Amino acid sequence: MMECSGGVTAPKGFQASGVHCGVKSKNTDKKDVALIVSDAECSAAAVYTLNKVKADPIYVTMEHLADGKAWGFVANSGNANACAPNGRKYAKRMCELAAEGTGRKAEDFAVCSTGVIGQELNISVLEEGIPAAAKALSPSGSDDAAVAIMTTDLYKKDAACTIQIGGKAVTLGAIAKGSGMIHPNMGTMLACVTTDCAISPAMLQKALTAVVKRSFNRVTVDGDTSTNDTLCVLANGLAGNEEIVSEDVAYMLFSSALEAICVKLSKDMAADGEGATKLICCTVRGAEDEDTAEILSKSVVGSSLVKAAMFGEDANWGRVLCAMGYAGVDFDPQSVDVKFASAAGAVHVCCDGMAVAFSEETAKAVLGEKEIQIDITISGGEEEATCWGCDLTYDYVKINGDYRT
Amino acid sequence: MMECSGGVTAPKGFQASGVHCGVKSKNTDKKDVALIVSDAECSAAAVYTLNKVKADPIYVTMEHLADGKAWGFVANSGNANACAPNGRKYAKRMCELAAEGTGRKAEDFAVCSTGVIGQELNISVLEEGIPAAAKALSPSGSDDAAVAIMTTDLYKKDAACTIQIGGKAVTLGAIAKGSGMIHPNMGTMLACVTTDCAISPAMLQKALTAVVKRSFNRVTVDGDTSTNDTLCVLANGLAGNEEIVSEDVAYMLFSSALEAICVKLSKDMAADGEGATKLICCTVRGAEDEDTAEILSKSVVGSSLVKAAMFGEDANWGRVLCAMGYAGVDFDPQSVDVKFASAAGAVHVCCDGMAVAFSEETAKAVLGEKEIQIDITISGGEEEATCWGCDLTYDYVKINGDYRT
Numbered sequence: 001m002m003e004c005s006g007g008v009t010a011p012k013g014f015q016a017s018g019v020h021c022g023v024k025s026k027n028t029d030k031k032d033v034a035l036i037v038s039d040a041e042c043s044a045a046a047v048y049t050l051n052k053v054k055a056d057p058i059y060v061t062m063e064h065l066a067d068g069k070a071w072g073f074v075a076n077s078g079n080a081n082a083c084a085p086n087g088r089k090y091a092k093r094m095c096e097l098a099a100e101g102t103g104r105k106a107e108d109f110a111v112c113s114t115g116v117i118g119q120e121l122n123i124s125v126l127e128e129g130i131p132a133a134a135k136a137l138s139p140s141g142s143d144d145a146a147v148a149i150m151t152t153d154l155y156k157k158d159a160a161c162t163i164q165i166g167g168k169a170v171t172l173g174a175i176a177k178g179s180g181m182i183h184p185n186m187g188t189m190l191a192c193v194t195t196d197c198a199i200s201p202a203m204l205q206k207a208l209t210a211v212v213k214r215s216f217n218r219v220t221v222d223g224d225t226s227t228n229d230t231l232c233v234l235a236n237g238l239a240g241n242e243e244i245v246s247e248d249v250a251y252m253l254f255s256s257a258l259e260a261i262c263v264k265l266s267k268d269m270a271a272d273g274e275g276a277t278k279l280i281c282c283t284v285r286g287a288e289d290e291d292t293a294e295i296l297s298k299s300v301v302g303s304s305l306v307k308a309a310m311f312g313e314d315a316n317w318g319r320v321l322c323a324m325g326y327a328g329v330d331f332d333p334q335s336v337d338v339k340f341a342s343a344a345g346a347v348h349v350c351c352d353g354m355a356v357a358f359s360e361e362t363a364k365a366v367l368g369e370k371e372i373q374i375d376i377t378i379s380g381g382e383e384e385a386t387c388w389g390c391d392l393t394y395d396y397v398k399i400n401g402d403y404r405t
Numbered sequence: 406m407m408e409c410s411g412g413v414t415a416p417k418g419f420q421a422s423g424v425h426c427g428v429k430s431k432n433t434d435k436k437d438v439a440l441i442v443s444d445a446e447c448s449a450a451a452v453y454t455l456n457k458v459k460a461d462p463i464y465v466t467m468e469h470l471a472d473g474k475a476w477g478f479v480a481n482s483g484n485a486n487a488c489a490p491n492g493r494k495y496a497k498r499m500c501e502l503a504a505e506g507t508g509r510k511a512e513d514f515a516v517c518s519t520g521v522i523g524q525e526l527n528i529s530v531l532e533e534g535i536p537a538a539a540k541a542l543s544p545s546g547s548d549d550a551a552v553a554i555m556t557t558d559l560y561k562k563d564a565a566c567t568i569q570i571g572g573k574a575v576t577l578g579a580i581a582k583g584s585g586m587i588h589p590n591m592g593t594m595l596a597c598v599t600t601d602c603a604i605s606p607a608m609l610q611k612a613l614t615a616v617v618k619r620s621f622n623r624v625t626v627d628g629d630t631s632t633n634d635t636l637c638v639l640a641n642g643l644a645g646n647e648e649i650v651s652e653d654v655a656y657m658l659f660s661s662a663l664e665a666i667c668v669k670l671s672k673d674m675a676a677d678g679e680g681a682t683k684l685i686c687c688t689v690r691g692a693e694d695e696d697t698a699e700i701l702s703k704s705v706v707g708s709s710l711v712k713a714a715m716f717g718e719d720a721n722w723g724r725v726l727c728a729m730g731y732a733g734v735d736f737d738p739q740s741v742d743v744k745f746a747s748a749a750g751a752v753h754v755c756c757d758g759m760a761v762a763f764s765e766e767t768a769k770a771v772l773g774e775k776e777i778q779i780d781i782t783i784s785g786g787e788e789e790a791t792c793w794g795c796d797l798t799y800d801y802v803k804i805n806g807d808y809r810t
Contacts, residue, residue: 053730053738053758083726083738084760117723118760227727304709305805312806318522321488322632325458333458333488353458355489355523394799400710401717 001257007142007158010173011196013039013238016141018148021129023115023122024078031148033126034175035133036192037072037102042234044070045205046110047212049229055080055117056087058230060095061110065232068201071108073192073232074098074130077149077177081113081121082227090121094130101134110232114151114177114190117227146175149190152399153177157191157268159261165250168241170197174261176231178219178269191216191231191265197254198237199244206247207255208233215262218294218387219270233258270301270388271371275395280310282374285384292329293385299327300374301389310372311391315340315363317349320374335379342369406662412547412563415578416601417643418444421546423553426534428520428527429483436553438531439580440538441597442477442507447639449475450610451515452617454634460485460522461492463635465500466515470637473606476513478597478637479503479535482554482582486518486526487632495526499535506539515637519556519582519595522632551580554595557804558582562673564666570655573646575602579666581636583624583674596621596636596670602659603642604649611652612660613638620667623699623792624675638663675706675793676776680800685715687779690789697734698790704732705779706794715777716796720745720768722754725779740784747774 009016016036023032044065048058064070074094081087091113095106113121136144146156160173176191199207208231216231237243244250271279282300287293300306303323309316317338325333338350344365347358366372414421421441428437449470453463469475479499486492496518500511518526541549551561565578581596604612613636621636642648649655676684687705692698705711708728714721722743730738743755749770752763771777 051727051730052732052736053726080723083723083755083758116721117727118755120760227723227730304801308802308805311802314806316521318485318488318632321458322456322522325456325632327457331457350488350523353488355525392802392805394802396709397713397716397797397799397802400713400797401719 001260002162004160004162004171006160006173007146008036008173008175008192008194009139009142010160011171011194013196013236014194015137015139016145017133017136017138018141018144019129019133019136021132022125023076031144032076032078033129033133034075034145034148035072035098035130035137036145036194037137038234038236040236040238042070042236043199043201043204044068044110044232044234045201045208046230046232047208049227051227053083053227055082055113055228057081057091057111057113058228059088060091061112061230061232064095064107065110070110070234071104072098072102073110073234075112075149075190076126077114077151079113079115079119079121080117080228082117084118085120090123093123094126097126097130098134101131112190112228112230114149114228142173142175149175149177151177152274154272157265159264161257161260163253163257165197165241165253168239170239170241170254171195172257172261174265176265176269178272190228193233193258193261195233195235196237196239197235197244198239198241199235199254203244203251204233204235207251207258211255211259211262214259215266218298218385219266219389267388270390273390274399275393276390277393278310278391279371280374280389280391281371281386282376283384283386284376284378286378286380287383288381290383290385292331293383294387295327295329296324296331296376297385297387299323301387304392307389307392310367311393313364313367315347315349315367321350321353331378331380337377339375340366341373341375342366342371344369406665407567409565409567409576411565411578412551413441413578413580413597413599414544414547415565416576416599418601418641419599420542420544421550422538422541422543423546423549424534424538424541426537427530428481436549437481437483438534438538439480439550439553440477440503440535440542441550441599442542443639443641445641445643447475447641448604448606448609449473449515449637449639450606450613451635451637452613454632456632458488458632460487460518460633462486462496462516462518463633464493465496466517466635466637469500469512470515475515475639476509477503477507478515478639480517480554480595481531482519482556484518484520484524484526485522485633487522489523490525495528498528499531502531502535503539506536517595517633517635519554519633547578547580554580554582556582557679559677562670564669566662566665568658568662570602570646570658573644575644575646575659576600577662577666579670581670581674583677595633598638598663598666600638600640601642601644602640602649603644603646604640604659608649608656609638609640612656612663616660616664616667619664620671623703623790624671624794672793675795678795679804680798681795682798683715683796684776685779685794685796686776686791687781688789688791689781689783691782691784691786692788693786695788695790697736698788699792700734701729701732701736702790702792704728706792709797712794712797715772716798718769718772720752720754720772726755726758736783736785742782744780745771746778746780747771747776749774
């Protein structure tokens, strides 16, 4: 597997664009419409938020992808089009506009929105914005599209890689946005993966569902599962590989590449969580099964107290044990080992569930880095899982204390 | 029911004290040992944290209250005596010291600790501190005891009330500490209720378990369930009422008074949550059953995004709907009505799951108050529940970024 550049336009036969039209505000030139279109019909798969309150674009995308086929993806930032008047109508209109600008049908498009909940979408600016995005489509437009779906994200998130399947170079690309209202147990946040791999809709959905469990669903920023989370994959088959229609070697290769792409974006989302200064990776080893490891790890990266301690660079490992204790799964508290590690070294803070003496100086140096690893070992089995989160900072409170204004 | 003063020493036959001995630090004169003793043997009941990682004092208290009888309560602040060397031994030693100072047996005492996890308890200072607390016992010592169990609490929490049962004045009193690592689904945080009511241990435990579900278990500060939560009730029978041994009218009267005391302390804990500037009360009405109402309400007061919005005095009701949506219970999103209310008035922000026009000016005034009510109505039934929380502030991050130093 080889990482490459180009994001969603890295695979053969995809064009993308991102433009400003005014959904975000008339007083900014920030891009707020993204468009991705394939040169050929795609197998399409998607996963969505599990929130009972779903934004209207999700229902429209579900309908349009029901046949497992699509040609493109249209999205706006600045307004979630959730719990707001005319939501369904405007989400459909976004697809119509994308179709008109690209010579396709409305049903060929997935549609997403992200931003504030409960305000009517300004469809009139999109009446001009989406046609403008269609005109701006380019085989090197991934960066513009990635920027156009950002809300409070500080940097654009993309990934791409190439693998060999049956002698053919198969490329996957992706863009994503994250930042706030992010928590596991969901479809996932806004992301679009493109690939030129030939793969049936059924196998694509199967691979996506398995990969999401091990990537996006292991990220938490603030424990709030959004109303708009959508991850959509478009596979246009232009790589020329033999279509993947069963769980063969080619499927395994494709799944691994999809997982690498999704893990990369998941870590980006955690590192760029609202207000975050640190990426926290927590690995739990020695569990009876992977689910147990995942639940314990998620509980640690989701704990406000652990997150605040990481911000304060304080090796307060008692909070790690506490968060494991209320995770709701069975384990032996007296078997727990905890280490904090980073580029600056490692410090062993808890052995068999009890304090061990450690150098506060070393701990401070370890926790002073931007990427912190919390390594936990329990007894009971051989399974492990890693989840990703970020620290809790003054800026998280600041950003969310006054998001709408 | 009449509120009264006096905390845990308001009921007949209880003495209390709080002294400084140095568990917190040698460089402070902050009180860190609390003692409460009854003049007569008490029916005793308790509920404990559901965290898998339990502090040692909890196991000792469980053992000592197994017979449903006790004479007193001893506690320290500044160290949780959890995941630390010699935890069980020191918790037992605290009971021995309390017994020696009061002429009782170690088994007559409930014991609690609160503070940092994972550091060995400084038992040597308690060897002098607990005898000093025994000497300081006084029928007006409740305030000292309440102060002595505080950690990051900004104010002491107590409550007392008097009711009439069968022509006898029956009094209940309580002290509690809260602040951080506080979240529903638990036994509860550190609190001791005293009463002179005559009631059997079985009926006392029954009343306590029912009341906790509707009071302490409906508070959340940060979603972190502590390793040390303990609520203990001591009933010495000195009021002279006929002992309550069944679910009769007297039991109902007593339960109501216990609920009033516990709700008062629950609201205090939420209002004095770490870093909090506002108390958030969320009531969900129109639910099919009380559990559904409680789960939805808890999810709203527990949402980091709702909490940050309340701090910012921002009527961002979309986050309220979002938090209901991921609560994990069934309801019709299109039936949801949301109002924000306070001493400054009320503002209707969402009707049938959709935005309604409202004055941002009025909303700002409503949310500018110290106590905010979020009133939610759904369709489906007649049941309701209220949960309590607080806002998420810079100070929460500050307090928890560097708790140990």
